[in-house]
């Protein structure tokens with residue numbers, strides 16, 4: 475995310491560039507999909523009829539999974555979540571709005587009886603694979619965690 479801190483773009487241009495980068499089928503998302511697939515879970519992708527269009531939906535377990543970028547979704551306490559140095563008010567407003575939206579979507583899903591799992595981008599490193607697999611299985615199988 476160092477790229478963003480010394481910003482060469484205007485906020486508007488940056489926003490456009492970044493929205494192309496985030497979006498569907500990001501690397502962390504593909505990583506989580508392949509993990510779940512390998513351990514035998516079936517899921518659907520980006521169900522538009524659910525709040526927040528969850529990245530993965532495991533209907534059988536009434537569980538949805540969001541794979542969130544640490545920057546875009548402001549992962550608390552994560553070193554990748556800092557606000558860019560330039561255009562602070564712009565970014566602060568935008569990113570806090572994203573975070574508030576996530577919170578609303580999760581609450582809405584939970585009120586519909588869905589178990590919601592959020593996987594952060596920083597958890598999707600190859601070296602953290604086993605830890606992530608364990609957490610996913612635990613949270614999918616044991617909904618009251």
Ligand SMILES: [Zn+2]
Nearest residue numbers: 544549552596
């Ligand atoms: Zn993070």
